[in-house]
Amino acid sequence: MAKRPAYSNLCKKIQEGKFVITGELEPKKILDLSEILHGAEEMKKTGKIVAANVTDGPQGDAYMSSLVPSYLVQEKVGLEAVWQVTVRDRNRVALFGDVTAGAVLGLKNILVLTGDHTALGDHNRARAVYDIDSTQFCEMLSIMIDQGTDYEGNEIVGGKIEMNYGCVANPNSNPREPEVLKVGRKVEQGVDFIQTQTAFDVDDAKDFLKELEQFNVPVLLGIFPLKSHGIAWYFDNYIPGVSVPKDLLKALKKAEKDNKGDKKGKYAALDKINIEFFEPFIKEIKKSTKAAGIHCMAVEYERLFGPLLKDF
Amino acid sequence: MIITELKDINEIYEQIKPYSKILIAGCDGCCQPPRSLNEAKVLGQLLELKARTEGKKLIWKAITVLRQCDDRIAATTCRPFAEEYEAILSLACGLGVVMMNKVIDNILTFPAQNSHFGGVQNSSENFYIEYCEACGDCIIGETGGVCPRAGCAKHLSNGPCGGMVDGMCEVGGYTKPCAWVDIWKRLKKFNRLDLFKKYRGPRDFRLSTSPGYKDIYKEYTNEEEKKEEKV
């Protein structure tokens, strides 16, 4: 397949060979988007973030749909969105409906996900949809964007969908081979970029990136800065397949204890730990891999972006 | 075999509560665990006790049917009783209950069971597992004999989903193997990763069973069968 043009800033920057950074915003069970928009503004201010992912019901929970927040982040803040769309809740008819609506709203990036199963979420009695899987959704998007038709070949009238889309890869997969082969199937469908789940082990991340090189698609490696010891602990214990380095956990705990009652001091200490861990991590990835950039999932931790990314 | 489970006794009782004379019909067909004459009798005794605690008298009779899902068998076995009883309580799977309602249409038949899926008898497993969901378009020739439609919690045609940990599925607390890891292992073993890498297009849900808009023609039509019987 001929390479699709870069329609989004994200893909343009990648094509220019820039080492790009994306952030992440998570609309939850809310109606007020001021915090999301504030987070997006903070990211924009750093001048380092090309685009922000907007999540679609992570952990299978019932949250606000990602469509409108993605639009508002672009419209009100001027930061490009990476609109996350899972195949968990919508069949191919609804996905077509949403994608065309997103196109009209000027969204430029979609991140295709399978989505955490509803059985894990707060409406676990719900029927999970999974009419098409994420690889098939990739095929459907390629058809919509490149051929201007729906999945069945019926023409979409009145314009062209100018979007790029990406898929996910999980460096924590064990076994890893089926995960890599699956990414290969998605790449065949025409994905423009890959964003990965969280990595903490730099050597392991490098191995994974090396394996993905065969696909010749830009990869943004996922990192997850740890805003508090509580979050780190939760992540370590409850997010399966991911373990936070023990030293990091210990340091965060100590920082919180040493600065009890002193919010400013605590923030400074936590930020320092994160910067000391992730700055060399990002440098190493930038220096010794072909990664196109970093996907930094510092959700509600936007104050870290400025100091963490000052050298990138 | 059809894997079934007895409903809660209170739920069963609520269904038959308006009636004082019921026929309880076991099924000797493919229900698993077996729900035959003995099970029908035990259920009758339980319901009678339950009625008594409410100060009511329940008259019941237990019988069993070779296969409740066969109209002729169901009719010949049960019709003789249908005049005498006010309702039937069926211990068959859902198919049996539907067929009994069709062939004995002067009284209602109620289900005593929840029907789950078509299962297998595998002595090395402690559970009945849904290995096939009768999707109408079998693809396990491409997946090493492991079904991703029945076996993968997300019914993926191009898995795994990325949620598995150490080969276990994200649904069910990482206690069940990820079907797609099993598929990968099988195909690797037989040196057929070419099949694993293959992209599979979207599923045609018109071929699926529910809702039931699918008719499969019998190889013999009823008319042909009747003609043969006459000869």
Ligand code: SF4
């Ligand atoms: S693909 Fe799976 S569900 Fe469909 S017929 Fe084959 S075994 Fe059954």
Ligand code: SF4
């Ligand atoms: S972990 Fe495996 S079996 Fe479970 S939903 Fe994902 S791909 Fe399917």
